[in-house]
Amino acid sequence: MIIEESVNSALDSIKTNLLRSLLTALAIIIGTAAVIAMVGIGTGAQQAIEDSISSLGAKTVSVFPGQKKKRGIRSSWVALWLNDAEALSKDSEIAWRISPEMHGNKQVKFGDKNANFSVNGVQPNFFSVNSFILTKGKLFSENDNFSRKRVAVLGNAVQEELKIPEEMLLNKEIQIGGISFKVIGFLGEKGSGGWENTDEKIYIPMMTASTRVYGRKWINTVRIQIPEGTSINKAMMSIERVLRREHDIGPGEDNDFRIIDWSQIQQIQKDATAIFTTLIAGIAGISLLVGGIGVMNIMLVSVTERTKEIGLRKALGATPRAILFQFIIEAIILCMIGGIIGALLGTFLYFLAASFSEQLPFVLPILAIFGSITFSACVGLFFGIWPAKRAARLDPAVALQYE
Amino acid sequence: MINVDSVHKSYDLGETSVHALRGVTFSIEKGEFVSIMGPSGSGKSTLMNIIGCLDTPSEGTYFLNQRNVGQLDEEQLAGIRNKEIGFIFQQFHLLPRSTALENVALPLKYASVQRTEQLSRAEEVLNKVGLSDRLSHKPTELSGGEQQRVAIARALVNSPSILFADEPTGNLDSKTGSEVLEIFKELNEKGQTIVVITHERDIAKQSHRTITIKDGEIESDSMN
Ligand SMILES: Nc1ncnc2c1ncn2[C@@H]1O[C@H](COP(=O)(O)OP(=O)(O)OP(=O)(O)O)[C@@H](O)[C@H]1O
Numbered sequence: 287m288i289i290e291e292s293v294n295s296a297l298d299s300i301k302t303n304l305l306r307s308l309l310t311a312l313a314i315i316i317g318t319a320a321v322i323a324m325v326g327i328g329t330g331a332q333q334a335i336e337d338s339i340s341s342l343g344a345k346t347v348s349v350f351p352g353q354k355k356k357r358g359i360r361s362s363w364v365a366l367w368l369n370d371a372e373a374l375s376k377d378s379e380i381a382w383r384i385s386p387e388m389h390g391n392k393q394v395k396f397g398d399k400n401a402n403f404s405v406n407g408v409q410p411n412f413f414s415v416n417s418f419i420l421t422k423g424k425l426f427s428e429n430d431n432f433s434r435k436r437v438a439v440l441g442n443a444v445q446e447e448l449k450i451p452e453e454m455l456l457n458k459e460i461q462i463g464g465i466s467f468k469v470i471g472f473l474g475e476k477g478s479g480g481w482e483n484t485d486e487k488i489y490i491p492m493m494t495a496s497t498r499v500y501g502r503k504w505i506n507t508v509r510i511q512i513p514e515g516t517s518i519n520k521a522m523m524s525i526e527r528v529l530r531r532e533h534d535i536g537p538g539e540d541n542d543f544r545i546i547d548w549s550q551i552q553q554i555q556k557d558a559t560a561i562f563t564t565l566i567a568g569i570a571g572i573s574l575l576v577g578g579i580g581v582m583n584i585m586l587v588s589v590t591e592r593t594k595e596i597g598l599r600k601a602l603g604a605t606p607r608a609i610l611f612q613f614i615i616e617a618i619i620l621c622m623i624g625g626i627i628g629a630l631l632g633t634f635l636y637f638l639a640a641s642f643s644e645q646l647p648f649v650l651p652i653l654a655i656f657g658s659i660t661f662s663a664c665v666g667l668f669f670g671i672w673p674a675k676r677a678a679r680l681d682p683a684v685a686l687q688y689e
Numbered sequence: 690m691i692n693v694d695s696v697h698k699s700y701d702l703g704e705t706s707v708h709a710l711r712g713v714t715f716s717i718e719k720g721e722f723v724s725i726m727g728p729s730g731s732g733k734s735t736l737m738n739i740i741g742c743l744d745t746p747s748e749g750t751y752f753l754n755q756r757n758v759g760q761l762d763e764e765q766l767a768g769i770r771n772k773e774i775g776f777i778f779q780q781f782h783l784l785p786r787s788t789a790l791e792n793v794a795l796p797l798k799y800a801s802v803q804r805t806e807q808l809s810r811a812e813e814v815l816n817k818v819g820l821s822d823r824l825s826h827k828p829t830e831l832s833g834g835e836q837q838r839v840a841i842a843r844a845l846v847n848s849p850s851i852l853f854a855d856e857p858t859g860n861l862d863s864k865t866g867s868e869v870l871e872i873f874k875e876l877n878e879k880g881q882t883i884v885v886i887t888h889e890r891d892i893a894k895q896s897h898r899t900i901t902i903k904d905g906e907i908e909s910d911s912m913n
């Protein structure tokens with residue numbers, strides 16, 4: 287009964303002073319909106335990173351060229367060679383799959399269409415190591431690789447960029463760096479995994495790239511897929527062992543190559559996003575507290591304005607507790623209205639951000655919504671107590687005479 | 690029913706203190722209709738606040754229905770104000786944004802009465818004071834006399850054992866004032882105990898007994 291009366295009287299009071307109430311709730315609205323938007327965007331970004339981990343295939347590491355270190359000073363760059371990849375392939379300790387890549391940018395022509403693409407020499411296993419899906423045509427084989435065939439598989443965005451339908455490209459000749467290649471297949475969309483977009487690339491056999499296009503035997507990177515049941519650390523140690531042997535690195539000398547564990551990098555990215563999100567959400571939380579002080583202020587005003595009403599309620603039998611309750615409820619409702627409006631606003635902002643960004647998915651941040659509405663209610667409770675206590679302590683005889 | 694024994698009340702104002710009541714002793718029996726008169730500042734309202742349990746005496750004892758009010762805590766006082774006392778004020782003191790019906794139901798909310806019963810009882814007493822066609826009017830939509838009748842209905846809704854009115858006709862013209870007085874007389878005939886503070890001798894005359902206060906002391910106490 288008292289709850290109902292308290293809620294009614296709170297809504298009534300908020301309605302009568304609508305503008306004042308909304309202005310008071312503004313800080314709460316902004317705080318909650320910021321929390322929701324940031325948590326939404328943050329978790330969305332984490333989701334995107336997680337997705338890109340799984341798109342990379344569960345366990346892959348990459349080897350990149352490094353620098354030789356002489357007496358503690360880094361000097362000349364040391365290349366990775368096709369031989370290094372071969373040596374890794376031949377090592378039988380771990381049943382890993384080795385996929386070297388050789389890339390550069392080349393002018394690509396088809397008829398009068400003309401564009402610059404990254405052209406990657408890869409081995410046939412590259413597509414499965416990187417979980418690519420073939421949508422049309424076929425992939426190149428070991429045989430195509432060994433016989434240095436001039437065939438090309440196009441990433442999903444290439445045909446779009448050239449503005450030529452797939453049907454017109456399939457089994458047709460295109461010019462890559464002035465050399466004629468036959469388009470034999472198209473890859474499904476993969477999205478960008480971090481900083482590079484694998485959809486905007488053209489893939490040709492490694493040997494073809496090495497002998498006909500780039501004319502070199504050094505490669506840019508080797509991607510290594512580690513089988514289930516083998517730890518990444520163990521695999522990294524094996525890679526080190528093989529490459530140190532290949533590069534003639536004596537004991538005590540540093541590696542002249544770098545091994546990158548993608549899952550670790552993405553974990554770092556995830557952690558960074560999480561820290562960033564928490565930081566912003568924390569700042570927004572402070573704005574909620576500032577809002578709470580505003581609420582306390584307005585509640586003190588409200589108590590003073592309604593001294594007579596409080597006196598009357600007491601004369602009619604309201605206990606101090608009932609009065610305390612009434613004003614705490616009013617503060618809580620005021621904050622919760624701010625919290626709800628803020629949550630709607632924040633969700634909308636996040637939705638907007640997600641619809642403008644291709645990489646940011648929209649996942650309704652239900653937990654954050656309920657969490658921040660609850661938190662704003664707690665802010666109301668905390669900052670409402672003192673004004674409500676003042677109301678509850680009022681002397682009815684004096685309060686009734688208040689002008 | 691009311692036993693006031695050498696009650697003093699003084700207000701501490703820092704350096705000085707105001708001695709509003711200086712040893713007041715009297716009793717009121719069930720069913721009486723008593724008026725309290727006296728010049729402005731003589732302590733009438735102070736006395737009514739004490740016997741209405743809105744305030745406690747500085748000295749002396751006050752028994753209401755055999756209970757020593759001076760020894761009750763805030764919760765218990767609130768309970769007594771809610772169930773045993775009905776107040777009527779000069780300025781009506783209605784909640785401006787609530788309807789007549791809601792205003793009258795207010796004491797029942799603090800008595801934790803069921804909502805449906807709240808409304809039916811509020812409507813019943815509003816009928817009694819002749820406002821059955823004004824249930825959903827807000828105070829600003831009512832005349833002064835009607836507002837005071839809503840306040841009377843509110844005072845009656847919990848069937849209190851005693852009704853206190855502090856200058857109930859002070860803000861009304863003489864015609865509506867006497868209408869309000871008629872309601873009091875009717876209620877008293879049905880057994881309602883009533884204490885009215887008034888400045889008007891005509892009104893005091895219509896009560897059974899008049900207590901006159903001067904400078905915080907009883908000057909006279911006589912039957913009419
Ligand atoms: N809360 C208070 N603090 C200090 N002094 C007070 C307080 N309430 C009343 N007084 C003083 O006590 C005395 C009695 O006041 P009270 O209101 O009882 O007079 P009253 O007889 O009701 O007068 P009126 O006819 O004008 O209503 C006055 O001198 C008044 O100034």
Ligand SMILES: [Mg+2]
Nearest residue numbers: 733734735855
């Ligand atoms: Mg008075």
